[in-house]
Amino acid sequence: MEVRSFKGGVHVPHSKGLTEGKETVVCSQPKTVFIPMRQHIGAPAKPVVAPKDPVKKGQVIGEAGGFVSANIHSSVSGTVKKIHTMKIMGLDTTVIEIDNDFQETWHESVTPRAGIDQLSGSDIKGLIQEAGIVGMGGAGFPLHVKLSPPENKPIDIFIVNGTECEPYLTCDHRLMLEESDQIIQGLLFMMKTVSVKKAYIGIEVNKPDAIDAMTSAAAPYDSIEIVPLAAKYPQGGEKQLIYACTKREVPSGGLPADIGVVVANVATTKAVADYIVLGQPVIERICSVTGSGITTPKNMWIKVGTPLQHLIDECDGLTNDSAKLIMGGPMMGNAVAGTEIPSTKTTGGLLILNEADAKIGETVACIKCGRCVSACPVGLQPVYISHFSLQDRMDLAEQYHPVDCIECGSCSFICPANRPLVHSIRVAKRHVMENRRKV
Amino acid sequence: MIEFKELVMPIVSMGGLGIAFGGLLAFASQKFEVKNDPRADEINAVLPAANCGGCGYPGCMNYAIAVVDGEEVNKCTVGGPKVAEQVAAIMGVDAVDAGDRKVARVHCNGGVNAVDEYDYQGILSCRAMNLVSGGPKACKNGCLGCGDCQDVCQFGAIKLENGVAEIIAENCTGCQACVKACPKQIITMIPAGQNTVVDCMNNEIGAHVKRNCTVACIACRRCEKACRFDAIHVINNVAVIDYSKCTDCMECWEVCPTGCITANHELKVVAEVIEENCIGCTICAKNCPTECISGELKQVHKVDQTECIGCRICYEKCPKDAIALIPKASPEKLKETA
Amino acid sequence: MQRFKVTSSPHIRDVDTVTRLMGDVILALLPATALAVYLYGLRALLLIGVTIVAAVATEAVCQKIRQRPITINDLSAVVTGLLLALNLPAGAPLWMGALGSIFAIFIVKQVFGGLGENFMNPALAARVFLAVSYPKLMGQYLDPATDALSAATPLALLKEGQLSDMPSMLDSFLGTVSGSIGETSAAALLLGGLYLLFRKVITWEIPVLFIATVFVGTFLLYGFDAEVALMAILSGGVFLGGFFMATDYATSPIHFNGRIVFAIGAGILTVLIRRFGAYPEGVMFAILLMNSFTPAIEKLTAPRVFGTGGAK
Amino acid sequence: MKDILRLGLILLGFGIMSALLLGLTYQVTLEPITQSRALADQQNQQLVSPEADAFVPVEESVLAGIRETNPGILEIAEAQTSGQTIGYVAKSAINGFGGQMEVMVGVDRSGKVTGIRLGNHAETPGLGDNASKPEFYEQFPGLDIISGIGVNKNEPGPNEIQAITGATVTSRAVTDAVNALKAVVEEVAR
Amino acid sequence: MENAGLFTIIVSAILVNNFVLSRFLGICPFLGMSKKVETAAGMGMAVIFVITMAGIITWFANKYLLVPFQMEYMQIVMYILIIAALVQFVEVVLKKILPTLYSALGIFLPLITTNCAVLGVALLNDQYNFGLLKTIVHSAAVAVGFTLAIVLFASIREKLEANDIPKAFQGFPIALIIASLLSFAFLGFTGMV
Amino acid sequence: MRLTTLTNGLVKDNPTLVQLVGMCPVLAITTTLQNGIGMGLAVVVVLALSNLLVSLCRSFTPERIRIPIFVIIIATFVTIVGLLIEAFFPALHKSLGLFIPLIVVNCIILARAEAFAFTHGPLDSLLDGIGMGLGFTGALMIISLIREILGTGAVVLGGTTLFQLPIPQTISMILPPGAFLALALILAVINGLRNRKEA
Ligand SMILES: Cc1cc2nc3c(=O)[nH]c(=O)nc-3n(C[C@H](O)[C@H](O)[C@H](O)COP(=O)(O)O)c2cc1C
Ligand SMILES: Cc1cc2nc3c(=O)[nH]c(=O)nc-3n(C[C@H](O)[C@H](O)[C@H](O)COP(=O)(O)O)c2cc1C
Ligand SMILES: Cc1cc2nc3c(=O)[nH]c(=O)nc-3n(C[C@H](O)[C@H](O)[C@H](O)COP(=O)(O)O)c2cc1C
Ligand SMILES: Cc1cc2nc3c(=O)[nH]c(=O)nc-3n(C[C@H](O)[C@H](O)[C@H](O)CO)c2cc1C
Ligand code: SF4
Ligand code: SF4
């Protein structure tokens, strides 16, 4: 088995054992869901329901606010309670609050569509846009945009991201085990939209059962190749994944489409099949609720808009020493302040760390060991960007290309001096990007 | 003993070299002359050399060059009117009115009054904090108090007190460096003498605003009602003062229930008629918004100082300079903060 | 309501810390240190003690004066002190060790901002300072066998062409020859070096390429004699320099490409200085010179940013 | 054009003034300078050959002959007492540690050193520079250059000098310069 | 030196007797023009150009004016006049003909007149009795040595730009300490020629 | 008023320790106190005279060729002083001779000609020259004293040993690195004192 990889990166303890072997269970439904209108990159969706309106499961309640935006559907049936603004991770976000009637009545629009042979590529793309499918690997980029490459940049390779390089998280792993056929279905649909002949499914070698499951599901299709990848963070980073599978480099400042590639996460891929085959839009997903700060770690099917507190309760509550709440994985996820905010289409993990695991050592002086440089998958020199950023010498920081940073956090992870590398690089990156925008 | 013959060669050669080089240099400097506007240097000399960028150019010299090329003479915020005049003199133009002096203002009184919603760990700078869910303050428009603005102010015009940044107006040169530095965008430029200011920019509504910060604007509109000059309005859930209309009468301050309006009450004045000057033209009485000036035509007028709000209108309107403003010393109205 | 901690990602960190790395270096130096004490006895022990204490004290005093947190428990000053001691001849007076430590920590390290901010190797710079300042005292090599003032180090003999008087290869390897107290035993140093490599404290590029370059260079310059070349790497601090001093993080390039240039450059300079220079000992100057070149090397060999040129 | 001429003439003026002043000063000082230089050499000659009362430079041709094999030797004079040649003094330039060193050496006719002194040199102060101290140069008188003076770092034997600690290079260089007079003794004596 | 080979002259001038680090000539521009590598390199280029030119011209002046007419005592005056005029001439011409090069190098030119390295080279060339070829090689090598030193120095200073240097040491003291340490390192070349 | 022209160069605008011009001789010849004093005094003479002359000549010194003119004046003086010393004070020449040509290129002299003498009257210029020269001398004395004591453990002036300390000779102090180091430390001390005063 040829294992492929990229340059740089770090070996992070996987910590996946907590949920890896646990079959996905269905999370009980919350009494109220809070569905944010901003679950994706791009313009927020616009609410199309009003307070007191009855809604059904799968009904469009928010319409895409532009081309780079996505529809949002109700994940339960019930009544709109109110529409208001909530501060979610520092951003004002419009939220539709729906009282669940627990009837699970599907909206009439939810019906199976035609088979793959009856649909043209652009039909499929239209359906994907309708379904409000966004990248479920974390960034939430509207899928139909990715599938609309400019004329002059034909796509010839499709890559499905099944790496799941984030420690702790196992949602993609479970999905690949439990829904391998749906994933292949979804992939076939998307290959048709951009008419590519070749697809890779990249999976880290620390998930041999997933590799096996996907290999057998893909066996009938010559065009689909399963690529075993080294278990190294950030193998799942889009640029790294593309490089590992194809040896192509996404140009600095460019997009995968520039080199003829589209990447989608396995959950995204499965969502495509869900809508076209079953008619079901993105209203639920697998989420790993895990970590040392939760009593019973689980993988669960959760509704979009479920308050985090509900997920926690479902897993028998926090431990006494829980200290940190992270949406996503420990490397790229966002720590959040409270449990009242809801889950979204991209919430693949809720990680709760206890006091000991959440402790980050004291920051001391940089010893110039160069580990951050070796670790950076993009070939940056985090030590210098950070040094100058912290001294507010953005002119000097800019010379070291902060804008190319993918914010993977490898550098901060590996730094023996516990320097706040990515954090300060982000500051520099923002600064530089803002300046460029002004000019 | 002195051999004059021996002196010939040195003299000839040095003289030769001298004339050769002198000629060469003169020739070269004529032939290869490059015009360099000396006025740019002159202007640069009068500029304060703070190189703060307030003028919009990277460094004083670049501004000087720009002036020679036709840029206006009053762009230097640090130097103010005085420098503008000097620059104008060099350029041979009249100094355009350098405008009213503006100073920066941090529109937040939160700090220790504002609640933190989480324990922040990380780089102690406002910009870095702001990248982590907008920073630990529950209020999304609250000053983060790490003093990024203080760091960029070259003039020592910013101090941090009780967890909020505060501008020392006397030191502020109006360079706006802090305005650009603040990630919360809660610093704006206000007229230098302005005394009454809303120090809150939070436009949320609801009970949590009050819970998050005891000195937040809750959009109750009492100030709006109290203002007799149409100068303060609740716009998008937060009170905003129109400084061109504001008379610094501090009426709004007196009614604000949360203390998000800041004013130095010691500056409150009341009007008083200087009897010798008053000719009884009634202009003051006609203009007084509170109608606290009384008096007959051609009679000396009188101000009811308990009603006077110190808006200065009469003072400005009086054609005879017969109105004096005196400090309203009586502290009876000094406010008990909520 | 519980208040959670919120930080910027990532939320987990590797277990290595600065203190742990420095501790590893000290551990790796233990064989050589122990051997030094065994060979030279109390003198060496005292010398080592004095330099370490002086280094740590200087660090603390500097930080105190500057009102910076006192970070002596990161052990970096201990490493500097220890390495300096191992670079001194056994006959060096104690005050010299102390002075060297003060120079290393104050002039070479703290003045530049402290740990990691210095551009030149503190211990080595201090050694050169002492060697240039007190050439007589720095020549007080003791013969470990007799404890008498020894005539010449193997390198001095090599320089003067007295190849016949050179000690045996085995002696050089084990360290029972004259030289600085910590530099003579290639075996002990190799042991420590391998430990550092194993613990991933250092990477292979610098030690391997440096030693290889010295070997090849000597082979080419001294009449294609493999034995002389082998002798050249076994003596005169090539192992000490290669494993412990050229690898000093702060003063060597932070990136792979740069390290390669650095290591080869240091190797070439070592051979050239040994062969043509006034000093028989080339390693220390070679490393210091390469330290000086490091910022320029780093600038010229910066890693290629992903997606800029190169493979499509 | 006028400008060119003007500037040229001004610079011409300064040049002429400068040349005039310098030329005059030079003429005024030429005499005393030549004298004092000669005097300095003579004093050194006296120091390295204390018994002589006159120093007579050897003929150009002889000097040239010797220089062919010993290019370091710059000047040779016969040291005489009452017209009798009792020895030779020579001024040599050799490469020391820090560059050229001037050494004045005196020998008697049998090749015994009568004295040496260091002239201009650039040896390291505190090391090579110690060669200009009596502790070093007083070792030479009486040693025999015909058999060749040796340099020893530790315990000097007969006809050997003790090298300056840490400055063997300098010590050797000086000794070489002294030994070079062997040619003078042998050639000129003939 | 007169008999030294070209290679020896080069090694000596660049490394062993580096003008800045061991002969102390040209210290003012070395300290003043070394905050950024680009500036330092620009200065270095300007110095290479001027020193080589000056070396050549003064050689001719010496050989065909000073020596034949026995007025060596005029050496300094004449050399310095030549250098000053040369530098100024180059400056004026460059400004007009190659404005880009001028804006890169030009600002350094006036500084070079007052740089003792230039006169130092001219005087040394004579002292060493060099012929024309060696004069050129030596002059250029000295200037390259200067450039090497100033570029290294600048790269170090640049790296330390945002360091937490004690207040009392900021500016010149730290620069001099760097120079001192560099000079220690360059002692390693002692004796190479 | 006049007095300050003289004293400025001593402390406030000390050319070596404050303005940092003319560093080459400062580093090169401060190996012994004797050298320091010698060089310093030679500079005083040349600086004073050249300042005077530059000032006197300024009315007919065209801007464009002022630099060549300055250097001619300076170089002429230096050569004359050198010749005179060698002729009439051979002993002094023996210890100073090396430095005389160096004075020509000492940046201080040209700097003062440019910055002061060219714009001031003869008397002021003369005083400025003397003041600056003495400031230079003072700085050289401080540096050379430190270097000589540390480097040789003794101070020798005019052939006699003033004192001998029982300390080891730190030879590096009289070598190039020591020159940089000594100056760096002195400047740091000055900076430190100044910072403290400001604070
Ligand atoms: C550092 C880094 C690590 C990532 N790791 C993963 C991963 O493990 N799995 C994944 O599906 N996406 C991962 N992503 C997101 C991918 O780059 C990419 O956006 C995604 O696979 C595209 O699919 P989607 O749009 O369907 O989510 C990562 C991104 C970054 C920057
Ligand atoms: C403005 C914009 C345009 C994009 N256009 C494309 C596109 O044409 N094709 C494509 O494959 N991805 C496109 N993307 C998606 C990104 O390449 C990437 O998948 C997304 O930002 C999430 O990646 P991550 O999870 O690795 O950060 C676009 C993203 C942005 C922000
Ligand atoms: C800075 C410095 C200057 C030196 N100067 C001289 C010198 O002037 N003359 C000399 O012979 N050796 C000098 N040396 C020593 C030589 O490098 C060489 O080690 C010595 O000549 C060998 O002598 P040794 O065998 O007595 O050690 C100097 C060494 C250093 C570190
Ligand atoms: C692998 C390694 C090698 C080191 N080598 C040295 C050394 O040669 N000299 C020294 O003073 N400190 C050394 N240190 C300690 C520390 O890095 C040194 O004090 C820094 O240069 C100070 O900034 C070393 C540390 C490590 C981890
Ligand atoms: S990993 Fe940390 S200590 Fe090492 S160079 Fe990078 S920032 Fe510095
Ligand atoms: S610099 Fe950016 S891309 Fe590189 S390791 Fe750090 S976070 Fe990842």
Ligand code: SF4
């Ligand atoms: S307070 Fe702001 S605007 Fe005022 S001087 Fe300081 S930075 Fe400039």
Ligand code: SF4
């Ligand atoms: S920059 Fe803004 S947030 Fe930070 S302290 Fe200043 S006003 Fe407050």
Ligand code: FES
């Ligand atoms: S004195 Fe200034 S460069 Fe030499």
